[in-house]
Amino acid sequence: MIEIRTPGEDDFGPLTEFDARSFGSGAYTPEDREMTRPTMDLERYRLAFDNGAIVGAAGSDPFEMTLPGLTTIPMAGVTWVAVAVTHRRQGLLRRLMGDVHEDIADRGEPVACLTASEGGIYERFGYGVATRRRIIEIDRRRSSIAERFRPPAGSVQLSGGAADGVVEERWDRYRRGRAGELSRSPEWQAKMRFLHGADAVTAVHDDGFATWKATPAWNEGHPAHTVRVLDFAAATSAAHAALWHTLLSVDLVGAVTSNLHPIDDPLPYLLDDARMMRTTGVNDGVWCKPMDIAACFGGRRYGIDDSIVLEVDGARWQIDGTADDARCRKVRRRADVVTDQAGAGALLLGGVTPSQLVAGRRAEVRDHGASRRADAFFATSPLPHSTTAF
């Protein structure tokens, strides 16, 4: 008989063992546990037990998410989702997700989000892909920021670990200025610093920072190290150019890679040769499940002044929106766009248009006119982006 309950403090150690086994990510060290525990509120987690052993887990961590129009709403980041290999495909994930969603609804948090280990699992639970990430590789030796965009000397400094609070402040300013980005609590920031490791390097600009790690490849006298971007935040275009100039200036490096690059990042325009930024992949970023349609769609702002009726799983919502204001309420009027919860999740951050959803068989529109209006209404620029994995 499977028992599902909220974990107590004694369950945390076994939960980390279960997590390491489920994700094949290697055993937690005592330090891993010490850095991870403060990021979790166990009241928000549910564990499944069989004969006293953990066989399933799911939970959520609280964040704030920036929406189009640069408003923010509370967001529940669903995480630690796993079921033991011995208990798969018996409906345990479904039960755990049901309980965690109920907890999020009880807390009044309007949206649940996650980053997914696999793309085939979560649409059935009402999650739609709302942001995407570009995976890039740049041959540093053949790439440079065009001279007219290079920063004045001294505008970027290596933090040397001394810049306590500086990265945190830069992150907070940046994330409030970009739809899709999340708040990071002090505990979360500390865990990220720890996970990046002592050999990570952080460069700080007045309006941003970049963190990277180099993997050496000396190649018998022909050095071509790889630099991997681990974190990046630029609140201004000057900071963006200055930080990329720094990344492309690291000596002895061949490739600079990133798997958290925004889809519409302007870096190619800054390079002497735009083709040097190669896209090696595109992946989904954050998946959104709007739990409270009125709070989500009344909370964001819109590309044009209009009134659009969005039908989600049979309920119709009229959104009266402008660039500065919005209201969303239930109505009986005919719908302009018809979709389900996952489709609404994809639309929430403005990175996916209704016509894309229609083409992908995830939505229907009333007619061509409604499609054009709805595309302009929901779209946002720059595209939403989510850097933080949770």
Ligand SMILES: CC(C)(COP(=O)(O)OP(=O)(O)OC[C@H]1O[C@@H](n2cnc3c(N)ncnc32)[C@H](O)[C@@H]1OP(=O)(O)O)[C@@H](O)C(=O)NCCC(=O)NCCS
């Ligand atoms: C993914 C995982 C949690 C699924 O757990 P589970 O208890 O076997 O899932 P359930 O039996 O409750 O399945 C629920 C539904 O999801 C589907 N599903 C489960 N795993 C799936 C997968 N990997 N890909 C596609 N669909 C999946 C099931 O077919 C079922 O569909 P239905 O109810 O619509 O018929 C489990 O396989 C696991 O722990 N994997 C490794 C860790 C991991 O990837 N976790 C996800 C982190 S984001």
